[in-house]
Amino acid sequence: xxxLLEISYLVATVFFIICLKxxxxxxxxxxxxxxxxxxxxxxxxxxMFLYKSPEGKTVGNYIWIIAAMxxxxxxxxxxxxxxxxxxxxxxxAIFNGMGGACSALIGLVEFPGSLDDPSKTVGLSxxxxxxxxxxxxxxxxxxAYAKLNGNIKKDIRLPYYNVLNTLLIIVILGLMVCLLLxxxxxxxPWIYLLTVISLIYGVLFVFPIGGAxxxxxxxxxxxxxxxxxxxxxxxYGNLGMIVCGILVGASGIILTVxxxxxxxxxxxxxxxxxxxxxxxxxxxxxxxxxxxxEISMSDSAVLLYYSKSVVMVPGYGLAVAQAQHALHxxxxxxEKNGVDVTYAIHPVAGRMPGHMNVLLAEAKVEYDKLIEMxxxxxxxxxxxxxxxxxxxDVVNPAANTDPSSPIYGMPILEVNKAGKxxxxxxxxxxxxxxxxxxxxxxxxxxxxxxxxxxxxxxxxEEVKKF
Amino acid sequence: MESAMNFFIENRDAVFIFVxxxxxxxxxxxxxxxxxxxxxxxxxxxxxxxxxxGGIIVMGTASGDDIAAMILGxxxxxxxxxxxxxxxxxxxxxxxxxxxxxKEGKSKK
Numbered sequence: 001x002x003x004l005l006e007i008s009y010l011v012a013t014v015f016f017i018i019c020l021k022x023x024x025x026x027x028x029x030x031x032x033x034x035x036x037x038x039x040x041x042x043x044x045x046x047x048m049f050l051y052k053s054p055e056g057k058t059v060g061n062y063i064w065i066i067a068a069m070x071x072x073x074x075x076x077x078x079x080x081x082x083x084x085x086x087x088x089x090x091x092x093a094i095f096n097g098m099g100g101a102c103s104a105l106i107g108l109v110e111f112p113g114s115l116d117d118p119s120k121t122v123g124l125s126x127x128x129x130x131x132x133x134x135x136x137x138x139x140x141x142x143x144a145y146a147k148l149n150g151n152i153k154k155d156i157r158l159p160y161y162n163v164l165n166t167l168l169i170i171v172i173l174g175l176m177v178c179l180l181l182x183x184x185x186x187x188x189p190w191i192y193l194l195t196v197i198s199l200i201y202g203v204l205f206v207f208p209i210g211g212a213x214x215x216x217x218x219x220x221x222x223x224x225x226x227x228x229x230x231x232x233x234x235x236y237g238n239l240g241m242i243v244c245g246i247l248v249g250a251s252g253i254i255l256t257v258x259x260x261x262x263x264x265x266x267x268x269x270x271x272x273x274x275x276x277x278x279x280x281x282x283x284x285x286x287x288x289x290x291x292x293x294e295i296s297m298s299d300s301a302v303l304l305y306y307s308k309s310v311v312m313v314p315g316y317g318l319a320v321a322q323a324q325h326a327l328h329x330x331x332x333x334x335e336k337n338g339v340d341v342t343y344a345i346h347p348v349a350g351r352m353p354g355h356m357n358v359l360l361a362e363a364k365v366e367y368d369k370l371i372e373m374x375x376x377x378x379x380x381x382x383x384x385x386x387x388x389x390x391x392x393d394v395v396n397p398a399a400n401t402d403p404s405s406p407i408y409g410m411p412i413l414e415v416n417k418a419g420k421x422x423x424x425x426x427x428x429x430x431x432x433x434x435x436x437x438x439x440x441x442x443x444x445x446x447x448x449x450x451x452x453x454x455x456x457x458x459x460x461e462e463v464k465k466f
Numbered sequence: 467m468e469s470a471m472n473f474f475i476e477n478r479d480a481v482f483i484f485v486x487x488x489x490x491x492x493x494x495x496x497x498x499x500x501x502x503x504x505x506x507x508x509x510x511x512x513x514x515x516x517x518x519x520g521g522i523i524v525m526g527t528a529s530g531d532d533i534a535a536m537i538l539g540x541x542x543x544x545x546x547x548x549x550x551x552x553x554x555x556x557x558x559x560x561x562x563x564x565x566x567x568x569k570e571g572k573s574k575k
Contacts, residue, residue: 016513019509019513020495020510020513023498023505023506023510024497024498024502025499025502029502029564030558032509033509033554033557034558036554037512037554040550044518044522047519047523048526053523053527057527059523060526061525061526061528061536062526064539064540065543068525068539068544071544071547072544072545072547072549072551073547073548073551075548075552076549076550076551076552076553076555077551077555079552079556080551080553080555080556081555081559085560088504088556091508091556092504095508095553096514098515098549099511099514099515099517099546101542102515102521102545105521105524105545106524108538109528109534109538109542218507222511222514225514228517229514229517232517233516236520236523237480238520240516241517242484242487243483243487245514246484246487246488247487247490247513248510248511248514249491250487250490250491251494251510252510254491254492254496254498255503255506258500258503345501347503352503352507353503353504353507354500354501354503354504354505354506354507357500357502357503358504358560361560361563361564367501370501372499372501
């Protein structure tokens with residue numbers, strides 16, 4: 001029995017690795033996802049029917065387990081089927097939170113059995129770690145959800161929040177060490193206190209992080225949910241859980257680092273410095289004596305129609321205006337007239353890593369038209385026209401040229417190297433980071449003011465007339 | 467120091483597995499194109515629902531009259547299943563959109 005169980009875990013683990021491997025190429029990704037699902041089903045079924053605890057207990061209470069799984073399946077299916085692609089970051093935040101909660105609950109149920117046995121120090125530390133990391137993931141994800149969903153609009157910063165958060169970590173770790181060394185009589189209340197402090201820490205940790213840094217937070221929470229699962233795995237010495245948790249943790253860390261690089265900020269900087277709110281960041285040089293140039297809808301259409309190559313630069317503003325479909329229509333029309341159209345995607349466009357790609361894919365844009373920053377940047381000098389829709393900071397040349405700018409050093413899409421730039425924008429308001437954009441005042445740049453969806457549909461209508 | 471060394475010797479297998487798995491994780495995912503970042507995240511997110519196994523063990527081995535364990539375990543399984551099922555389904559939904567291949571003759575490698 002035990003042999004079969006372990007073999008199932010081994011096979012499931014191999015499936016998980018294949019799943020992740022296949023997820024890294026568009027051709028195989030969908031199949032990879034299914035393989036991951038099969039691996040998971042295998043691990044679950046094997047546990048239900050083959051598991052035996054060290055005391056020789058087999059799994060019972062089938063009715064309740066199946067009932068719980070039914071509830072989880074139905075709610076999971078409903079939310080996964082219903083969620084809009086623009087709301088994907090919130091959805092992933094919730095999934096992260098649930099995973100974290102699951103690990104924390106496991107720890108909470110398991111600790112009473114391990115307390116009296118001093119030989120179980122390893123198991124006990126795994127229990128505490130899974131409670132702590134699970135709770136932080138859970139409450140942090142809920143706050144991330146509320147922020148992404150617009151329930152919390154402000155980045156709430158308590159006074160000295162950095163000091164406060166650091167203190168909380170010290171308290172959490174101290175409490176854990178005391179509990180491990182059996183220095184505390186009657187531990188259960190203290191363990192609940194540990195849980196509560198961890199939950200509070202999760203909340204305070206995500207509260208001050210600004211909206212522009214959300215992709216980093218989501219990736220980080222994703223990593224934490226994996227680490228929580230790993231600790232839960234150590235409670236049982238369950239290799240399937242341990243390895244799977246580590247894989248997720250590692251992938252989350254890779255994405256976190258990728259996001260940080262894309263913003264030229266260190267992890268420490270994201271977590272401990274509120275964006276645009278102090279931390280010694282200047283506001284960049286302001287522009288007073290320059291004016292912007294406007295362009296009319298029909299002139300823009302002519303310009304696009306007679307160019308050889310056009311690059312679209314979409315930002316989150318595009319998704320807010322629901323203009324992806326209109327943009328795809330314009331792209332198709334231009335392509336039909338022999339214009340080469342591609343999309344330039346900045347790594348942090350959107351509210352989570354890769355979000356913009358999903359939004360455009362939903363509008364049926366072919367994925368080989370979505371070009372990454374490093375590939376597209378050398379192509380800008382040979383591009384006739386760039387259309388910037390709903391993006392701002394990621395095309396701000398100040399990141400390359402102005403050392404006093406808060407975003408100096410951030411890799412950007414170098415659209416100012418193209419022949420002409422049309423910026424579609426509602427008004428002259430600054431972007432997410434609240435910084436003036438020098439691109440708008442460039443002589444190559446023309447502004448086309450209006451709602452993104454209306455403007456792009458209008459452009460498409462104009463192009464149709466030719 | 468000695469206790470740390472003893473810890474390592476006693477848990478040698480666990481430490482090896484940890485280190486190797488970290489490397490596998492980094493290697494396997496290291497070169498994901500940014501186009502797939504979101505599906506990768508929701509997919510690996512679904513995998514983190516592996517903690518459902520722990521939930522099943524908790525519930526399955528709890529005696530029926532241990533109400534607290536049963537209730538907490540119940541929620542652990544609900545949350546874990548929600549994470550797994552939702553994660554895989556939503557990833558599939560996204561990847562389905564990516565699947566649409568471009569026009570003929572324009573395939574990339």
